[in-house]
Amino acid sequence: MVEPAAQSLALQPIRLSGRLTAGALLLAGLAWVVRGVWEIRLAVAGEPDSGPPDQGYGVHRPLNGLENSYHLVTSVGGLVAFLCALLFLAWLWRVRDNARALSGQVPKYAGIWVFLGWIVPVASLWFPRGIVADAYRTTAPGRKLPVSVNVWWGLWLIGMLGGVGIVYRDSTDEIIARAYSEVWPLLVSDAAVVGAAVAGAFAVRAVTAVQVERIRQAQGAGFAAVGGGRQG
Template sequence: MNAHIASPALRPVRGAAGCAVATLVLAGAAWAARAGWQIRLAVAGQPLSGPPDQGDGRHRPLTALENDYHHLVINLGDAATVLCAVAFLLWLWRVRDNALTLSGQRPRYAWPWVYAGWIVPIANLWIPRGIITDIHHASAPGKRLPHAVNWWWGLWLIGFLGGAGLYTGTTNTVIARAYTDTPLLLVTDAAVVGAAVAGILVVRTLTAVQQDHIHNTRGAAPNR
């Protein structure tokens, strides 16, 4: 049984949720644009001179389409992803703090796992979902976990594991894969976009149930 501990005051989450949703939309759009550009590269076909990396340290000049993919699509997409990660973690931190206050019980995962859970190998396959699950149980006792959580996490794992193999290496390597491994890249991109959409539902749902719990808790408090 978890021991009861002192908890901080309830924190507003609507603003943090709005930022998380906005950046999830931005990240999803960025990855959709990445997929669209990869289709354009595949349709155009690899130049007769071969891939950008010619081997032995030699590189050919990028085509206009490849150059745009390099400087616009990938760089802006990576920036949108980082911004989304920061906003999502800020929201996650707030709803976790509120879940602690509402339940009065020690969380299953200590606070460093809010960050480390995403980057520690093996552990990152289940800990982030576990944190979300615990927040929901504390915020909506007795209510069933929303299906969006499982969809979000399943799609995120597909995108994460697929991206770990396909998006490693230099940008020139990724450009070469856009010509040879287009279907696999598109599956990964679709999973990331789907995870962004499901993530929006997770943020909105958890924020709503937590706000309801906060409202009911305050409404039930005796007047002094």
């Protein structure tokens, strides 16, 4: 009779974590909008006569004012993305653990994949989405997975393939050179990241909401069981 109440106490609070994570995703999306605006400014200004910032063989020319400001924009965006990543991973760990506590089922993915799933080649193509989907389905069996989860993940992959997603391969100076020569691929990747951030915020809210609902039900059942035991 006491077991349901004990189980509910093992659940981790998720509402605040979900709100912070959704907010951080939207802030990251805004940072990439600003980044895209600066890339358009670079394209409109055109490459200086002195050539790209990285001129090869370890030679870098002094940056002009617009290029310096783009470095600042990308640095701020990187800090926002780092904060977003920390909050998202903390939220993902919580929803995974809560889903296990609520359902009594062993998660499909081991806990280590909450972190490694983003960086291990091949696995990074579907493990993070799989963890979110598994948490939702075990929390709310029979309910259809929110469309936002698939939209978020599809756009995330497009942004990564573009090379200037949240984790990008090129140096800032190389991206400046790309903005001068061919800005459209950069803007497409930026748009994908912004879309992924917005869809991700909706996905986080959907998964959080269903867990809040189930946690309330579990706590209510636990209190009822304890109360019934005392009356007996």
